[in-house]
Amino acid sequence: MTMHQAPRDMRGIVAVRADAGGDPRAIFAELQTAFAAFRDEHAAQIGDLRKGLDDVVRVEKVDRINADVGKLQSALDTAVSDIAALKLGGAGGSDDKVKDAEYTDAFRAHFRKGDVKAALNKGAADEGGYLAPVEWDRTITDQLVQVSPMRSIAAVQQISTAGFTKLFNARGTTSGWVGENAARPQTGTPTFGSLTYTTGEIYANPAATQQMLDDAAVNLEAWLSGEVELEFAYQEGIAFVSGNGTNKPNGLLTYAAGAANAAAHPWGAIPQVDAAATTAIDPDELIDLVYDLPTEFSTGARFIMNRTTQAEVRKLKDSDGRYLWQPSYQAGEPATLLMYPITEMPAMPSIAAGAIPIAFGDFRRGYLIVDRVGVRVLRDPFTNKPYVHFYTTKRVGGGLLNPEVLRLFKMAAA
Known part of the structure; x- marks a missing residue:
């Protein structure tokens, strides 16, 4: 062979x-x-x-x-x-030049010795929490887009306050046909609803010995950003799918019919297509799921599911014996299901009675992530000697943006 x-x-x-x-x-x-x-x-x-x-x-x-x-x-x-x-x-070149070099140098010195220069006080809080350099903060955000599945497909809004409120047109405008000389009575006026996206705080607390910091030939910022990236991506991945909104984002599935946030959005809960069985998916049901989404929202649509669900979906065929799931046809392209891309979302539930293992739609128009600007780092050499902890925090929120562009696939209850 x-x-x-x-x-x-x-x-x-x-x-x-x-x-x-x-x-x-x-x-x-x-x-x-x-x-x-x-x-x-x-x-x-x-x-x-x-x-x-x-x-x-x-x-x-x-x-x-x-x-x-x-x-x-x-x-x-x-x-x-x-x-x-x-x-x-970055791979070198003039575009990679650090734009806030003075502040970055001070930040690195603070990493090693805790020395605080005047430049480090830029945007710093009185309690000793120092904002990370702009370039470093941007690098973490870019890495999170690659690692956190929902960040790569959802809308992201930067905010500078504790929360973000968005207005939604609840419609209500009416009209009518009239003759040339007929009276024109007042018609219905649209109303507005609102939804507030609050932020919770996510943290990582990596540590290094003081000797490592003194002698390190490695890029300490890269090391810390890697630690932060892994922790933040893991926590975000769960929260964006099922977070309860208490000190964390409101997860996508909490806006399903009957869930905690079903009535939170002015436009209602996310529509869903129900499976006939508790643990088996019929190919026609996935076709129904795709066609339940209006055509105008299907251009940017994709499936999200975990790997276990993908393994089951991979076995499904249409009436002509063709597999619904197809692997990448060229490097860089995702696998597809019924010609739509699949994003693997580990936090999605597996197939089980009453579970929602699959979601479909345009997530960039359907789910909003809000980032409070700035990553905060607190250097702590006292709590756990001889280790120096770098208590790193970022405030993140999230919630439903538009239920009309999404669909959920729910298994039958037992």
Whole structure:
């Protein structure tokens, strides 16, 4: 068997994956090979079932290949994101010159020794919390866009106050037909509703020994931003999907019918399409989900779901025997479902009775993330000697922007 042949067992795929490294082109080639193997084995499995045969070995093989396809697609997405993040971070040249060099130098000195220069007081709070340099703050934000799935697809609003209030036209305008000389009575006037997006505080508290800070030849800002990125992305990923709004964003799923924020938005809850079964998805139900979204909102639409749900959806076919899920056709493109992109969202629920495992729509018009400007860093060398902690905080909020551009897919209750 060569790399370009569809492997008949998992050893071939695993061997190919071992040679992939982080090259998106190599991973992409292996993804195509693995998906071809999945199609062959899944077709054979369905053929066995139609003959009344139940081959446990084949079932396990299909599940293993299915899982490997998911890992390869995830690896491809990650590799492409890493490349994009490197581009955001800069690759040299005049554009990479730090624009707030004096403040950045003071910030670095404060990292190591706690020395405070006058420049460091720019925007600083009296209690000793120092705002990070603009360039460093921007770098963290750029990295979060790559790592936090919802940030990469939702609308983001920078604010400089504790919250953000948006007005919504609740409509109500009426009209009528009249003759040339007929009276024109007053018609209905539209009303407005509002929704306030408040921020909660998210934090990370990485530590380093004082000796490491004294002797470090590494880029301390890059090290700290990496620690912050991982922690913030993890916490945000959960909050943007299911956060209860208490010191955190209001998650997307809290605006479903019957959920805590179902009546919070002036335009109502997010419409949903219900599945007939508790743990099984019918292909026609996903087609109904897509076509339930009005045409004018479908241009920027995509699916979000976790990897477990993708593994189940990957087995679904239309009436002509074609798989609804398709892998990336070229490096840099996401996998698709019914021709729409899929964004893997780990915080989405898995398929279960009463759960909402899939959402569909234009999330850039449907969900709003609000960022309170500025990352705050408090240097703490006292609490846990000999470690110096860098207590880093950022205020973030989020909530539903427009329920009309989104749809939820809900499994039947038990």
